[in-house]
Amino acid sequence: MRDWPLWEVFVRSRRGLSHVHVGSLHAPDAEMALRNARDVYTRRQEGVSIWVLPSAEIVASDPGERDAFFEPAADKVYRHPTFYDVPEGVEHL
Amino acid sequence: MTSADYVLGLADDALVSAQRMGWWISRAPQLEEDLALANIGLDQLGQARSLLSYAGTMLDRTEDDLAYLRDDREFRNVWLVERPQTDFGVTMARLLLFSAWQRELYAALVTSSDATLAGIAGKAVKEVAYHLDHASQWVIRLGDGTDESHSRMQAALDAEWPYLDELFEGAPELRPAVLARIEQVVAEATLAVPEVAPVVGGGRHGLHTEHLGYLLAEMQHLHRSHPGATW
Numbered sequence: 001m002r003d004w005p006l007w008e009v010f011v012r013s014r015r016g017l018s019h020v021h022v023g024s025l026h027a028p029d030a031e032m033a034l035r036n037a038r039d040v041y042t043r044r045q046e047g048v049s050i051w052v053l054p055s056a057e058i059v060a061s062d063p064g065e066r067d068a069f070f071e072p073a074a075d076k077v078y079r080h081p082t083f084y085d086v087p088e089g090v091e092h093l
Numbered sequence: 094m095t096s097a098d099y100v101l102g103l104a105d106d107a108l109v110s111a112q113r114m115g116w117w118i119s120r121a122p123q124l125e126e127d128l129a130l131a132n133i134g135l136d137q138l139g140q141a142r143s144l145l146s147y148a149g150t151m152l153d154r155t156e157d158d159l160a161y162l163r164d165d166r167e168f169r170n171v172w173l174v175e176r177p178q179t180d181f182g183v184t185m186a187r188l189l190l191f192s193a194w195q196r197e198l199y200a201a202l203v204t205s206s207d208a209t210l211a212g213i214a215g216k217a218v219k220e221v222a223y224h225l226d227h228a229s230q231w232v233i234r235l236g237d238g239t240d241e242s243h244s245r246m247q248a249a250l251d252a253e254w255p256y257l258d259e260l261f262e263g264a265p266e267l268r269p270a271v272l273a274r275i276e277q278v279v280a281e282a283t284l285a286v287p288e289v290a291p292v293v294g295g296g297r298h299g300l301h302t303e304h305l306g307y308l309l310a311e312m313q314h315l316h317r318s319h320p321g322a323t324w
Contacts, residue, residue, distance in 0.1 A: 004123075025125050032230060036125035039132050 006055040007033040009040075011047035019051050027052075095207045097151040098169060099263075101159070102297050103198075104144030105170035108160060109305070110191060111137035112312050113178050122181060129227060133188070136220040143213045161316035165305045172294035173256035175305040182235060182242075182249035188228035190253055193274045194260045195221040197267045229278045236282025243283065250279065251287045258291035 004026040010019035022041050027033035033052040042050065061069055073079070114134030121127035145156035152159070173191060178184045199221060202214035235246040257275075261268045279286055295301070315322060 026123060027125065028234065032234075035227065035230065036129065039129040040125055043128070043132060 004028050007037070007052045008055050008058060009033075009037040010051040010053075011037075011041055012049040013047055015048060019049065022046070024055060095205075095210055097148050098297075100144050100148040100151070100210070102169040102171075104141050104148055104159070105168045105296075106174055106191075106195075107137040107144065108141035109168070109170045109308065110174040111135070111141060112308055113174060114184075116177075116179065117184070130184075133224050133227065136217075136224065140213065140217045140220070143216075147209050147213065157316065161313045165301050165309055166299040168301065168305060168309070169297055169299065170301075170305075171256065171259045171296040172292065172302055173253065173259060175296070175302060175308060176256075177304055180249060181231075182245045183252060185228050185231040185235065186246070186249040186253045188224060189232050189275060189278060190257050190260075192221045192224035192228055194257075194267065194271050196225050196274070197270045198264070201267070225274070232278055232284070233282045236279070236284040246282065247284050250284055251289060254287040255289050255292040256294060259294035259296060262297055 005028075006024050007027055007030075008024050009022050011022045012019045025033065025036050025040055027036045030052065034050060037050045037052050041047070111134045114130055114137065117130040117134075118127060121130055141160070142156055145159045149156055149159055173187060178187055196218065199214040199218040202210055203218060205211045205214065232246060232250075235242040237243070238246075260271075276286055
């Protein structure tokens, strides 16, 4: 049991919202991972839908390359939509 | 008209099973299963509370009265649930038999002319469907697992099987559907349906194994030592 793989759990709290990462757990296979997720993460009515996926399948950005990855966006203020005025009365923008 | 004794039987099955399930808390093979077994026990405890409250209206007693102040001879639960379950395979085999029966029973009670019982059954049937699923998943994995897990799961099933019969006392019509469901899981688990003689249990008449007394001593101790204690 100590060899059980790790699974990441995503829960959708209600219809219309996205699945959100809530944590991880150990399980022998996908079906048990789904059931364990139900028992561990939705005991207090936290969700209406659950996704689980093997943690090993997640490809993550390298914290060591954070500067190269994210810093260049820092001084590109023109990418933010703040350079024009929104006419009054426009609701759906 | 539903009899108080009948309701007490269902209530005590759930209450005693919940108490046995509680034993696993902090002892399960891993954290995830620890929570699952606690959840199942709490579902059963909830069913027991509703049923005890209902029986209490017929007997003019409170649910606490019935849970904590009756002696073993007044309990109406079957023997299946009262024996110790400190082996994981036994726990899953027992939960498979018990929840398969509860599932059929509550599904039938949903259409009962007794509105209170039908209401309790309507909520419980969804809970026990999950218990049945959980037990099935484990019986299949352990039965169709390694040689060691296969032989231990078969031994656990053999040990629990004799107590299956008592569940059908007074309601033999549930037997075919319950057995079909259990045997489907047993087959998928590559296990054999045990060929063992049934035990003639007397739980519905207040006759119990020695184990129930010890269980009640632990469960009732606090309430009896400190009547009316709350937190």
